[in-house]
Amino acid sequence: MTGRGARTIRVDTLARVEGEGSLYIKLVGDRVADVKLKIYEPPRLFEAFLRGRHFSEAPDITARICGICPVAYQMSAVHAIERALGIRIDPAIRLLRRLFYCGEWIESHSLHVYMLHAPDFLGYPDAIAMAADHRAVVERALRLKKIGNRIVQLLGGREIHPISATVGGFYRTPTKQQLSELVSDLEWALEASLETVRWTAALEFPNFEQDYEFVALRHPDEYPFNEGRLVSNRGLDIDAAEYEDHFVELHVKHSNALHSVVRGRGSYLVGPLARFNLNFDKLPEVARTVALEVGLRPPVKNLFRSIVVRAVELVFACAEALRTIHEYAPPAEPRAEAPNRTGVGQAITEAPRGILYHRYALDEKGLIITAKIVPPTSQNLRQIEEDLREYAARLVAWPTEEATWKCEQAVRSYDPCISCATHSLKVVVEREETGAD
Amino acid sequence: MLVIGCGNRDRSDDGAGVMVAERVRELGVQAEISSGESLALIEAWSQADDVILVDAVVTGEPVGKVWLWDGGRVTTHGSISISTHGYGVAEAIKLGRILDRLPKRLRVFGIEGRDFDFGSEISAEVMCAVEDVVEQITAEAVSDSARFKHLERKSGKSQVCPRTASPCESEGPRPTPERRQSVLRNARLSARG
Numbered sequence: 001m002t003g004r005g006a007r008t009i010r011v012d013t014l015a016r017v018e019g020e021g022s023l024y025i026k027l028v029g030d031r032v033a034d035v036k037l038k039i040y041e042p043p044r045l046f047e048a049f050l051r052g053r054h055f056s057e058a059p060d061i062t063a064r065i066c067g068i069c070p071v072a073y074q075m076s077a078v079h080a081i082e083r084a085l086g087i088r089i090d091p092a093i094r095l096l097r098r099l100f101y102c103g104e105w106i107e108s109h110s111l112h113v114y115m116l117h118a119p120d121f122l123g124y125p126d127a128i129a130m131a132a133d134h135r136a137v138v139e140r141a142l143r144l145k146k147i148g149n150r151i152v153q154l155l156g157g158r159e160i161h162p163i164s165a166t167v168g169g170f171y172r173t174p175t176k177q178q179l180s181e182l183v184s185d186l187e188w189a190l191e192a193s194l195e196t197v198r199w200t201a202a203l204e205f206p207n208f209e210q211d212y213e214f215v216a217l218r219h220p221d222e223y224p225f226n227e228g229r230l231v232s233n234r235g236l237d238i239d240a241a242e243y244e245d246h247f248v249e250l251h252v253k254h255s256n257a258l259h260s261v262v263r264g265r266g267s268y269l270v271g272p273l274a275r276f277n278l279n280f281d282k283l284p285e286v287a288r289t290v291a292l293e294v295g296l297r298p299p300v301k302n303l304f305r306s307i308v309v310r311a312v313e314l315v316f317a318c319a320e321a322l323r324t325i326h327e328y329a330p331p332a333e334p335r336a337e338a339p340n341r342t343g344v345g346q347a348i349t350e351a352p353r354g355i356l357y358h359r360y361a362l363d364e365k366g367l368i369i370t371a372k373i374v375p376p377t378s379q380n381l382r383q384i385e386e387d388l389r390e391y392a393a394r395l396v397a398w399p400t401e402e403a404t405w406k407c408e409q410a411v412r413s414y415d416p417c418i419s420c421a422t423h424s425l426k427v428v429v430e431r432e433e434t435g436a437d
Numbered sequence: 438m439l440v441i442g443c444g445n446r447d448r449s450d451d452g453a454g455v456m457v458a459e460r461v462r463e464l465g466v467q468a469e470i471s472s473g474e475s476l477a478l479i480e481a482w483s484q485a486d487d488v489i490l491v492d493a494v495v496t497g498e499p500v501g502k503v504w505l506w507d508g509g510r511v512t513t514h515g516s517i518s519i520s521t522h523g524y525g526v527a528e529a530i531k532l533g534r535i536l537d538r539l540p541k542r543l544r545v546f547g548i549e550g551r552d553f554d555f556g557s558e559i560s561a562e563v564m565c566a567v568e569d570v571v572e573q574i575t576a577e578a579v580s581d582s583a584r585f586k587h588l589e590r591k592s593g594k595s596q597v598c599p600r601t602a603s604p605c606e607s608e609g610p611r612p613t614p615e616r617r618q619s620v621l622r623n624a625r626l627s628a629r630g
Contacts, residue, residue: 111476115524138536
């Protein structure tokens with residue numbers, strides 16, 4: 001053992017995460033003295049510059065927060081504003097919004113599972129090195145992602161930062177024929193996703209389980225995207241309007257992203273693991289069956305297994321996309337009227353990385369008085385640091401280089417989107433020898 | 438021929454590639470704009486056999502210098518593309534090569550930039566380089582195909598630096614055939630590593 005000394009694990013720029021930040025872990029003997037996920041990107045101040053803008057601009061402005069999950073921002077924005085205005089949407093629009101979200105989940109999960117996270121398990125520095133030995137796997141990832149892109153492009157007008165979603169619906173809705181053209185690709189994607197589950201389940205996982213508070217939406221009939229109550233495995237069961245009564249954002253010195261905690265309890269986990277554990281019974285049969293086939297059943301408490309859960313959610317997203325296309329009949333109008341009026345509205349939707357909360361207060365001209373946005377990565381930050389504190393303690397005997405690699409892998413299990421939380425990730429593991437006792 | 442302009446118009450000189458794509462498209466050349474994200478690039482260039490990719494670069498050479506690399510041979514050691522997850526232009530070329538998904542002919546114009554901070558202002562030297570690249574691409578398109586005959590007249594308009602509204606010659610010499618050879622030679626040297 002080298003546990004007598006003190007050392008620091010430092011990763012100055014965490015790779016294969018969305019955005020920039022760094023990781024600093026100080027080990028003293030067998031003890032983890034300090035863990036800091038340093039988010040040094042400057043604050044992006046979206047909430048401030050939404051003030052005074054008309055509500056109709058919010059979906060397009062907030063979509064710019066993230067290039068990976070713009071649909072999530074558009075969905076939380078339109079639902080919160082529709083709630084403030086008292087708008088009811090056509091069931092066909094609701095269906096299209098689920099399909100829109102399926103597209104984003106397919107894009108984001110296929111990118112993360114194959115290109116960002118799998119290299120950690122297979123011992124490659126990146127997906128390019130991995131591609132040389134696992135060409136078919138990377139080809140599958142590219143094709144899956146492209147199918148997600150096609151859905152987002154069709155419904156959103158373009159692949160990145162879509163522009164068609166608006167309060168009340170869409171600026172333009174697709175024809176049944178346009179959606180039907182996606183079916184053969186999605187049927188392939190469903191099969192490829194099933195293979196993805198089996199492929200990821202065969203990876204080796206560190207034995208690391210934690211007793212998390214899982215927080216996710218729960219809907220009576222569906223695996224959650226846009227609607228539902230916010231629930232947890234520790235008794236939380238609230239409407240989006242009550243979110244700020246139960247959660248609070250804290251400023252920490254080393255991070256430009258706020259840390260969100262459950263009032264009176266502390267850290268919590270959002271994202272695939274939370275959704276899966278709280279909504280396993282709402283997954284379509286094809287997803288439940290393959291999960292059980294590979295031995296994945298709730299509660300999954302090992303965050304490294306989130307790669308398998310993401311793959312199960314890929315199965316869900318493909319199956320759900322096929323269902324929505326099958327059921328779709330174009331609405332009479334592409335969007336409901338959205339007259340100006342005063343009001344306050346909150347909404348939570350499930351971004352690929354977890355719940356995304358928006359609140360808007362509007363004046364009589366429809367201008368935004370205040371806006372509040374709590375992205376999923378802010379909600380996971382405190383939990384990431386706590387996990388690393390536990391995990392790093394098990395790595396004290398490891399050479400620094402390997403310990404650093406393992407810690408990075410742990411961070412990537414969350415698929416953190418630092419662009420959302422502020423914007424980018426660096427990692428640093430430092431060991432400081434203090435001499436033998 | 439497909440031109441793909443990479444970059445971000447809101448990141449100062451990083452907008453150079455996008456601007457080239459916009460300019461040649463106005464002149465009738467098929468062109469796409471890309472953030473430079475690897476997977477999107479591979480998809481974009483799989484539509485064509487002959488692709489010209491344009492991106493801002495930093496190699497330490499003078500600002501506004503125009504590089505021309507053979508994408509099929511170039512050795513890349515990194516990318517300045519501000520793309521999600523760090524998969525940018527260089528990674529797209531590497532990955533495309535591994536997966537046999539590079540176009541038959543891939544040329545990469547690199548425009549040496551200076552300022553990559555937030556903002557839409559592009560350095561004067563980079564603006565002239567943009568015009569230089571636009572001219573080279575359109576000249577080739579004209580000679581390439583009768584379909585581009587109408588370009589001959591239009592491409593003559595690109596002699597003025599849009600930022601300074603002065604002839605580009607005032608910012609530096611127009612690229613002569615000799616200079617182009619030099620750029621090509623540099624690119625070949627660079628391609629060898």
